[in-house]
Amino acid sequence: MAASPVLPKLVGQRVKRREDPRLIQGRGTYVDDVKIAGMQHLAFKRSDIAHGRIRSVDTSGAEAVDGVEAVFTGAQIAEFLGPMPIGTPFPSPDHRAVASDVVRYVGEPVAVVVARDRYAARDAADAISVEYDPLPAVVDPEKALTGEPAVLHADFPNNAAVGPLPSGTGASPKAVDDTAIDQAFAEADVVVSQRMVNHRLAPTSIEPRGVVAHYEPGKDAMTIWSSTQNPHILRTFIASLTGLGQDQVRAIAPEVGGGFGSKINIYGEEYVAAALSRRLGLPLKWVEDRSEAFLCTIHGRDIVAYVDLAARRDGTVLGLRMRLVADIGAYNMLLTAAIPTLTMTMASNVYAIPAIRATLTEVFTNKTPTDAYRGAGRPEAIYFVERAMDLLARELGMDPAEVRRRNFIRPDQFPFKTQTGAVYDSGDYAKALDRALEKAGWEQLKAERDAARAEGRLVGLGLSMYVEVCGVGPSSGLPTGGWEHSQVTVERDGRVSATTGASPHGQGNETTFAQMLADQLGIPMEHVRIHHGDTGVVKQGIGTFGSRSQAVGGAALHLAGGRVKAKMAKFAAALLEAHEGDLVFENGMIAVKGAPSSAKSFAEVAGYAYRPIKLPEGLEPGLSEEAFFEPSNNTYPFGCHIAMLEIDRDTGEPRLLRMVAVDDAGNLINPLIVEGQIHGGLAQGIGQALIEEVAYSDDGQPLTGSFMDYAIPRASDFPRFELESTVTPTPVNPLGAKGVGEAGTIGSTPCIVSAAVDALSGFGVRHVDMMLRPERLWRVIHGANGSPQGGQA
């Protein structure tokens, strides 16, 4: 007897993405591809100075441009659009989508044009004339805390937006007992101290932001398409600010061309498009150009840290002090104030540090606001701690791997509560370290490095350990709630439609989630469709950020799938006259365990559920179940990254020779997609270390306003990444998956910088701040004035 064809189990397999066929043929619909009859275009007039009082706005030139429908100044917009809301509990100054009195960063909108096409809109915006009384620009965040050279917001004297906060606290600082930390430093054999800068970056999704707002007066309803990571949150805020109910707003995230945290925010342009569409009764489109993206999409990082690490001579860390000053730019955006608090939270990294004192001050400056950028607060923490561990290793003359190993939280210590209040779910840090050392050939690499040095080459090695907080997160930690939602419907024909609130922007959820449901229900993956990104279809959701789509969204899908399966089993049990507990779902059949001839096809049972001629007792017709999954905790993925780097002695140019990454994201659904996430994360983390930096002049003018000035890594900047994974499941969700989106960005940056410092160790250097600009490294090699062999970075 021929065996029935067996459907392969898909979870854990390298399944090709089902998103790709449309994307490789140019058939995806991104927001700029949306077209509606009668649609008009917006363009913004933006401030070209960093700080100043608006004296006058003359829009007559714009109104004269052919094709212009309307022009609004900030003052006019303020008549019908309130201040921009934020999503954190911290105090916040008034922030308008379009400024009416004072501008506080280059790029801040001061007027908006509505016109027939984008060429006319741009012409008109350029024809608006604005006069300012300039104010001094606040650029240096540490100097800004003295109130010099100016105060941005009158209610925030000395420009202190938040803090100083002690560790483990949110909006309400409480007194901190410093006895333990003082004792740790008193008992220490060795203390290493260093000021470090984790500099400002631009997230730079290749698809710029964009929005189409379409208010239909006849329906009294708004549809808004946006390049967003979280359409449900967008809907909530758009409804609130335009005076509509959430039932009247439908938010759609079409194909989204990358986000990296920057598309969590609800931006002023989105509020303006929605409010003007409602006011004018016209569909309106706005799409950012690249220079606007550099000026007006949030930036990331930008934290100065003063770190002191106290240890015994044997390498045991006794205490850590970390004083943070975060430059958050001109205003609070959605999560701005909360991001640097994550740097405090993660200050223990993978180590059992018995005493930690972290403090944080956030500062307003005349720059673009910061907010979540891939990693969001964790890369900063890991960078500061890992650089400090390297300084300690160097001070003690220990192998950087060894000093780390001595301080690991052990596997039997989980769940582990750190001194900063994080509760780590699970981990095996020594395993990740060992795999990385083996994969890289650590001892061999050291020999190669030493041999290269003997030839006069400047080669260095760097190693970093990281743990991050993912699967964001319990509702206590997010103003929107931290759950995720899914609904799974078995249709009449046995096909499956499922929704997820985890709205993807390149993560491949349509594939991974279909893999999971196909396995769970024993049907072909081709029979499963995943719907997302449309609040008209997906009833509820939070979104994709904080590496949460699998750990939280996947878990919600799994719960909803389990519920529909349980109901379907009841229908099948009635049809088969069997006990529902004896049924197995596989190969598109629902069969009685041990009696494969007693079976019904999945489709037949589905059809019966929608026309149950004899409705089983206690059942309603139909097969559609939903679930909200609320995680009990965050997840804490971890890993070890190793870099080998060479610096050209004559030019100072660094070149990455090897990049080894061992990451533990818990259970993996699709390793192909996971590797892609790690590749991309590594590229951004390496980019920060080597070439990316948002820079401002002393008068607050951005110096990096295009791809000609802001260096985004190209293919030729990287060696082939060498990946491996360990698997330590999380107990926090039923899948055991931890999340992986941010891992590469967090682990890679510190090991690159440590490798550069190692390469320069012959010049007496302990630390070099990022980015590793050739000029900066050349000065270390040749001395500040070009004399050989001098200089401290």
Add this chain to the structure above:
Amino acid sequence: MKVPVRITVNGRLIEREVEPRLLLVHFLRVFVELTGTKVGCDTSQCGSCTVLIDGVSAKSCTTLAVQADGASVTTVEGLADGEKLHPLQESFWNKHGLQCGFCTPGMILASHELLRTNPSPSDEEIRHGLEGNICRCTGYQNIVRAVKDAAGAAAGADQ
């Protein structure tokens, strides 16, 4: 003042009156309604707008439509042979050479140019050959694999 242009796009002759300043990418996206070609920057750095003009790659965000008058333009929509994907499209799919997909049309067409001028490139040559195109999602590793794979497939087909 508008001027007439005649541009063959993916084999179809398009005749329009356009402003002389109209960019080719907007001609394609707005006038021909082929939105596969993307705009990722304003300075011809990112390469998302890459198309083929008479078979040779060009960045359509810094080409005027009038400059393409009389030419034949191929966009990502014109690459497949009916239902049969181009080998580069196949290999980008097979090797997970894309995530968000926004740079992908330009990346595939830039790869097309690379293989036209160097049918069997090394990894290093691929990495340098794609320097005019930015991807923020993939770290390029799987793009390099995809191009290598497509080169292999083309070489195999030639034998």
